């Protein structure tokens with residue numbers, strides 16, 4: 084219904100009608116009689132004559148049309164499905180329009196209980212910059228009628244654009260979906276709603292005749308109420324659900340009509356309580372689809388195994404959902420894309436947007452162990468009597484914090500399931516800080532993840548008795564933009580480089596971030612993020628390539644390695660094993676190799692000159708390259724190549740008869756982070772008084788690097804086609820041979836005879852084709 088002085092040909096009405104009809108709805112765009120000087124009774128009569136209202140009707144009114152809509156709802160005998168009030172009003176609250184006739188000719192009274200009874204679901208759409216309707220009207224309608232108030236910026240003021248997508252969106256019952264796999268959207272063959280989803284709730288409250296199996300739905304809802312979240316989502320549990328007969332959804336990617344199920348493996352508070360089910364690529368959907376005999380459509384498949392018959396793959400090959408990477412099939416224009424690229428492309432195509440979501444796992448916070456931080460709570464029976472709501476749970480006053488563990492002889496469990504602390508009466512018994520009666524301390528302790536959620540803040544100032552840590556120190560070490568921080572992420576603040584196992588991703592890192600943000604809100608943590616850069620180290624596997632475990636008897640005990648080879652050997656070997664983030668197998672032969680390298684470094688120290696002597700230029704060049712490479716490698720966590728670079732340097736030092744003192748000192752400094760003990764010893768043997776670990780890092784001097792390669796340009800018939808680096812001292816014949824082996828040159832000279840090669844020393848090679 085159009086607004087004051089308007090009609091069905093104006094504003095967004097023609098467009099909205101077309102859009103809704105294209106989706107299969109039948110739409111009546113109404114004109115109201117005497118649009119400029121409305122008589123509400125006549126208008127109501129005209130509408131009731133033209134329209135057959137039923138339980139599936141949705142009434143949309145714009146501006147004055149919204150007032151008419153409410154008046155029509157007063158008159159109806161039975162409820163409709165829903166009401167959408169666009170830029171509506173219920174008081175003559177029109178801005179800057181003192182002369183507006185409706186202020187006077189309409190009485191502005193509504194029978195709200197009747198309207199409420201007939202309105203169905205209600206959506207109130209308000210233009211945030213509406214120049215006509217008073218700003219409070221959206222809220223006023225909501226106060227009277229309930230429903231959702233949707234505030235947005237209209238395409239044109241007072242929601243008068245030719246196209247107003249928000250209006251369309253709310254006319255259609257759109258089901259919002261959260262998915263981590265938009266790349267699989269073309270494979271969605273059904274939709275699942277959580278039993279608590281609003282649509283289901285509306286359906287129960289106000290049944291539509293369209294729904295054919297309401298008793299079955301109600302029955303299912305009753306059953307799921309009894310199940311816990313853990314039961315509902317447990318892997319391997321039999322999947323249950325019920326189809327909503329008479330209601331269907333449209334897959335926005337391909338326009339396919341798909342059935343809607345209610346199933347309790349979908350939780351209402353995760354995402355939006357609704358999922359697009361892609362049985363070919365999600366195992367839970369797979370199990371559900373098999374049980375309910377729903378279609379399974381493959382849309383991603385391994386590039387290597389691709390054939391054109393994807394339905395055959397489902398029937399012949401797939402025994403469970405395919406959750407791997409691959410390229411898209413059966414996905415219209417997106418077929419052929421890698422699934423990673425498709426994620427973004429398809430999200431854009433269906434006008435979705437990318438979000439980051441976190442799922443914090445439940446965390447049992449109390450442990451029945453001695454070792455853990457005591458929970459600072461006192462249980463007082465007297466307070467419980469006086470105030471049953473508080474149940475006598477009294478926090479330990481801040482001045483008495485921290486509660487320390489008692490010194491005891493035995494930490495052993497009590498055997499009763501209670502914490503070992505429960506037996507220590509003189510610790511447990513305490514005066515209630517509120518009423519002074521005898522009370523009991525909480526005897527459960529915190530789990531180890533409690534302390535690990537903030538220890539990095541305490542490490543900054545571990546002996547501080549007043550604060551968690553001195554705020555100035557926290558700011559200096561962890562504050563954003565602090566001059567002590569020189570990593571590129573310095574702006575974020577937090578620990579510059581955080582290293583841990585990948586298993587931390589779902590627990591420790593999220594808990595720590597949660598605590599950190601809490602402490603930031605309390606103005607204790609100096610920035611909003613705990614860590615600015617994260618690296619996950621790879622796992623060290625057993626010599627057999629399996630995870631170390633007593634079960635496989637492949638465990639290498641570091642204590643044994645330290646005893647037999649020394650701590651530096653162990654450390655250096657672990658650095659040398661391979662790329663930092665990759666898992667790698669333990670190899671005792673390589674460990675021995677590293678130990679031998681350290682022995683050689685020890686022997687090198689006997690050849691060090693008493694004073695600084697001139698360093699041969701080749702060696703000096705290598706020294707500079709070593710400084711450059713090791714410095715970069717350490718910054719980049721490329722420890723294995725740093726070690727091999729130092730090994731090359733050591734090989735060269737072994738060839739020298741005497742080693743310059745300054746050269747050897749630089750070498751030790753570079754090795755010091757990797758073999759701290761040996762280098763400290765050798766450093767001290769050189770007569771140095773301070774620790775090597777306090778010495779300044781060697782500075783790379785590029786000018787001292789001898790240039791030992793140069794560029795040769797290759798021309799063909801005088802035109803530049805390619806170039807490559809050659810080592811100093813490479814012969815002309817060798818250069819010609821190398822040039823002819825280059826793929827680009829092979830391309831250019833294919834099937835043609837080279838009649839001549841002209842070589843300009845150190846610069847250019849010209850090939851003349853016959």
Ligand SMILES: [Zn+2]
Nearest residue numbers: 463466515518
């Ligand atoms: Zn008390």
